Amino acid sequence: MESYLPVIWAAIIGCAVAMYVILDGFDLGIGILFPFAESEHERDQMMNSVAPFWDGNETWLVLGGAGLMVAFPLAYSIILPAFYLPIIIMLLALVFRGVAFEFRWLGVSSKPHWTFAFAAGSTLAAFCQGLVLGGLIEGIKVENGAFAGGAFDWATPFAAVCGLGLVSGYALLGATWLILKTEGKIADRARPTAKALLVVVLAFMAIVSLWTPLAFDRIAARWFSLPNILFLWWVPLATALVAFVAWRAVERGREALPFLATIALFLLGYLGLLISNFPYIVPPSLTIWQAAAAPATHVFMLMGTLVMLPIIFGYTIFVYWIFSGKLREGEGYH
Amino acid sequence: MICGWIVTETGRQPWVAYGVFRTADAVSPVAAGSMMTTLVLFVLVYGVVGSIGLYYINRLIARGPRAAVIEPAITRAPTLAPQAGALAGIKPSSTPMSE
Numbered sequence: 001m002e003s004y005l006p007v008i009w010a011a012i013i014g015c016a017v018a019m020y021v022i023l024d025g026f027d028l029g030i031g032i033l034f035p036f037a038e039s040e041h042e043r044d045q046m047m048n049s050v051a052p053f054w055d056g057n058e059t060w061l062v063l064g065g066a067g068l069m070v071a072f073p074l075a076y077s078i079i080l081p082a083f084y085l086p087i088i089i090m091l092l093a094l095v096f097r098g099v100a101f102e103f104r105w106l107g108v109s110s111k112p113h114w115t116f117a118f119a120a121g122s123t124l125a126a127f128c129q130g131l132v133l134g135g136l137i138e139g140i141k142v143e144n145g146a147f148a149g150g151a152f153d154w155a156t157p158f159a160a161v162c163g164l165g166l167v168s169g170y171a172l173l174g175a176t177w178l179i180l181k182t183e184g185k186i187a188d189r190a191r192p193t194a195k196a197l198l199v200v201v202l203a204f205m206a207i208v209s210l211w212t213p214l215a216f217d218r219i220a221a222r223w224f225s226l227p228n229i230l231f232l233w234w235v236p237l238a239t240a241l242v243a244f245v246a247w248r249a250v251e252r253g254r255e256a257l258p259f260l261a262t263i264a265l266f267l268l269g270y271l272g273l274l275i276s277n278f279p280y281i282v283p284p285s286l287t288i289w290q291a292a293a294a295p296a297t298h299v300f301m302l303m304g305t306l307v308m309l310p311i312i313f314g315y316t317i318f319v320y321w322i323f324s325g326k327l328r329e330g331e332g333y334h
Numbered sequence: 335m336i337c338g339w340i341v342t343e344t345g346r347q348p349w350v351a352y353g354v355f356r357t358a359d360a361v362s363p364v365a366a367g368s369m370m371t372t373l374v375l376f377v378l379v380y381g382v383v384g385s386i387g388l389y390y391i392n393r394l395i396a397r398g399p400r401a402a403v404i405e406p407a408i409t410r411a412p413t414l415a416p417q418a419g420a421l422a423g424i425k426p427s428s429t430p431m432s433e
Contacts (some may be wrong), residue, residue: 077362080362081362081363082360084364084368084372085368085371085372088376089375090374092375092379094381095379096383099383099387103386103390106393107390146363147363148363151364151365151368180351217339
């Protein structure tokens with residue numbers, strides 16, 4: 001019991017984070033793409049395409065974070081102080097992004113300001129998430145079960161590159177979402193955008209994938225030692241293949257496949273991250289078993305989660321089904 | 335509601351877990367400068383966004399409710415009407431029901 005409960009909880013939190021990255025990825029991506037839209041009318045359509053979904057999408061972050069606190073409190077108490085500034089700045093950026101959804105419709109002279117708030121909030125939140133990702137890969141200084149580093153340990157070039165990579169990745173998700181959900185001029189313009197972003201995202205994935213084993217011996221050992229390499233060689237190949245599928249899907253006028261292929265690209269990157277770091281939840285020193293809460297806590301929370309998670313999945317699928325189909329001109333909440 | 339929170343959080347001091355754990359002992363290893371910066375940022379952001387929100391709400395209240403607008407029927411919806419009618423035992427009419 002003691003040894004597999006943390007694995008179950010790590011899987012739940014891992015899935016919650018993956019769901020968050022994919023779902024909030026596309027609505028943050030819409031915000032990142034805002035500056036590149038041609039008119040406020042086009043921006044209205046972009047915003048309306050995610051309006052029914054963005055609130056629910058963002059709640060997966062809460063599930064991931066709260067799940068981390070509940071199931072791995074030692075990891076939570078180390079990771080959050082380590083990334084205190086990026087996390088708080090991300091939250092404040094999300095505040096502006098969130099209110100921009102509503103405030104943008106309420107005034108004429110203030111609309112450009114809320115457009116800016118939406119775009120800047122989305123981009124900054126995505127960048128901060130990338131900083132945290134990069135910082136996690138680099139590892140956190142831990143002494144006696146507590147965070148022992150400085151306030152700016154996360155501020156490294158590697159983390160900045162991860163931040164930019166995530167911003168472009170979310171933009172790609174947003175562009176492929178527009179291909180799926182909108183029609184007419186926006187959808188047509190989203191296709192060359194998606195192709196350009198595919199190249200950018202692949203470049204960032206390649207840079208990070210090469211930088212990581214070069215800079216961190218533990219990750220190089222994980223990937224390139226025998227027999228691991230025999231099980232892992234297909235991951236970069238699959239990534240290239242999925243990117244190619246996405247490219248062709250965009251070129252050939254496919255509607256849903258670009259978005260699905262981008263999701264697959266994200267999941268492959270996520271898989272690479274897991275391969276590099278499992279079972280360390282606080283790289284490089286703390287495993288999921290070391291950071292776990294008492295088994296009684298895990299069991300208690302699991303009972304609640306096993307009831308709630310199907311309900312959450314159920315209403316999520318329901319809302320995507322109700323609002324399925326293309327966004328037509330003039331449709332929206334307001 | 336905010337008054338309730340203020341009462342709870344100040345009333346429990348100096349304990350964070352009453353009788354068991356003091357707030358001073360529960361502090362995370364975050365630099366004081368970071369804490370101060372984010373506290374100031376929080377107050378600023380909430381102050382700005384909250385004030386603007388209040389302003390918009392007051393402006394909407396001042397304008398009053400708009401007259402109800404009857405939206406034209408959405409093309410997909412009428413397919414439900416004959417099925418719903420069949421369930422209720424009513425024969426579907428030749429004209430679609432208005433929304």
